[in-house]
Each structure stands twice: as C-alpha cells, then as structure tokens.
Amino acid sequence: GRDVWAASFKVGCPKANHTAAEAICTDYGARLCTEEELLADCATATGCGFDYEMIWSSTATAVPTTTPPSEASSIPPPSEAP
Numbered sequence: 876g877r878d879v880w881a882a883s884f885k886v887g888c889p890k891a892n893h894t895a896a897e898a899i900c901t902d903y904g905a906r907l908c909t910e911e912e913l914l915a916d917c918a919t920a921t922g923c924g925f926d927y928e929m930i931w932s933s934t935a936t937a938v939p940t941t942t943p944p945s946e947a948s949s950i951p952p953p954s955e956a957p
Contacts, residue, residue, distance in 0.1 A: 888923030896931045906933060907931055907932055909932055911934070912932075913930070918930070
C-alpha cells in the first residue's frame with residue numbers, strides 16, 4: 876500500500892511552472908510529490924487528468940547547462956538551408 880496520497884485541491888487544475896506548482900501546494904498545506912512517490916503511483920487518478928502528462932516533482936535533478944566536451948564532437952553541425 877501507499878503511505879502518501881496526492882489529491883487535487885485547486886479548482887480548475889491549472890498547468891503551472893515549478894515555482895507556481897510549489898506555491899499552489901504550499902497554499903493547501905501540501906508539497907510536491909517526490910520522484911519516488913510519483914513512480915509508486917501516489918499521484919495517480921487524483922482528479923485532474925494529468926496521469927499521462929509531465930508533472931513537477933520536488934526531487935532535484937542535475938541538468939547540464941552546457942554540452943560536455945566528449946559529446947560535443949558527436950553533435951552534427953546544423954544543416955544549411957538550400
């Protein structure tokens with residue numbers, strides 16, 4: 876069984892950026908689910924119809940800001956328009 880359950884509190888179920896999503900949760904005394912909770916389906920079928928949409932989590936992910944040099948040489952140059 877699941878120890879954590881998500882619920883839809885906000886009327887209209889808005890799509891929002893990460894900051895706004897955190898604020899919506901905070902306004903309702905809640906928080907964003909962790910990646911682990913989402914993978915355990917703790918937010919499935921909560922009423923907003925986002926089961927097959929990309930949603931925010933509270934889990935931080937390292938995102939590279941530049942292409943690592945080892946990968947840069949394998950990226951083909953942009954094609955030129957005829």
